[in-house]
Amino acid sequence: DAGVIQSPRHEVTEMGQEVTLRCKPISGHDYLFWYRQTMMRGLELLIYFNNNVPIDDSGMPEDRFSAKMPNASFSTLKIQPSEPRDSAVYFCASSTRQGATEAFFGQGTRLTVV
Amino acid sequence: QQPVQSPQAVILREGEDAVINCSSSKALYSVHWYRQKHGEAPVFLMILLKGGEQKGHDKISASFNEKKQQSSLYLTASQLSYSGTYFCGTYGSGNTGKLIFGQGTTLQVKP
Numbered sequence: 552d553a554g555v556i557q558s559p560r561h562e563v564t565e566m567g568q569e570v571t572l573r574c575k576p577i578s579g580h581d582y583l584f585w586y587r588q589t590m591m592r593g594l595e596l597l598i599y600f601n602n603n604v605p606i607d608d609s610g611m612p613e614d615r616f617s618a619k620m621p622n623a624s625f626s627t628l629k630i631q632p633s634e635p636r637d638s639a640v641y642f643c644a645s646s647t648r649q650g651a652t653e654a655f656f657g658q659g660t661r662l663t664v665v
Numbered sequence: 666q667q668p669v670q671s672p673q674a675v676i677l678r679e680g681e682d683a684v685i686n687c688s689s690s691k692a693l694y695s696v697h698w699y700r701q702k703h704g705e706a707p708v709f710l711m712i713l714l715k716g717g718e719q720k721g722h723d724k725i726s727a728s729f730n731e732k733k734q735q736s737s738l739y740l741t742a743s744q745l746s747y748s749g750t751y752f753c754g755t756y757g758s759g760n761t762g763k764l765i766f767g768q769g770t771t772l773q774v775k776p
């Protein structure tokens with residue numbers, strides 16, 4: 552398996568624009584996590600899915616953020632409208648057995664909002 | 666809710682030992698340890714499940730004290746390749762499915 556695949560790797564956008572980040576989890580993994588990493592806040596859990604269903608989105612900072620998982624092999628994280636403070640590295644991770652197996656991380660998307 | 670790591674940063678010489686601690690205010694089901702190099706994704710090191718087990722590979726090992734809700738990562742005879750930021754991640758008991766990470770501990774190993 553190619554691992555967790557995220558796209559794009561880098562995104563530069565202007566304030567107010569819509570941004571969509573994409574993630575393809577490892578086949579057979581039924582948990583998917585979206586994290587945001589900044590120097591100030593570290594690795595924050597934004598939302599996680601189990602079997603394509605959003606279970607906990609309490610980490611989503613504002614209504615400007617939304618996430619979907621239309622099928623087992625694809626998830627999106629959307630920011631609309633984007634703001635400079637959204638600049639961060641966004642990681643997607645997937646795992647199998649809840650809590651008992653490792654989470655595999657994608658390479659991340661570095662988002663810069665100017 | 667977020668686990669607390671200490672220390673925040675460590676500087677070592679090659680061959681020296683280090684301990685990184687992770688503490689949670691909630692009952693834990695498991696503790697995960699990851700290492701992240703600059704500009705890269707976090708890489709899995711090991712998982713400890715409740716039961717007070719200790720694990721290790723090569724010169725890196727970890728312990729988990731379920732009663733105290735604490736875990737420690739031990740790096741012995743450190744190598745230059747150990748440099749990076751170490752994160753502990755915790756799953757709460759009660760099967761919530763949330764993997765939450767501490768703030769990280771930056772380890773720098775100098776020649």
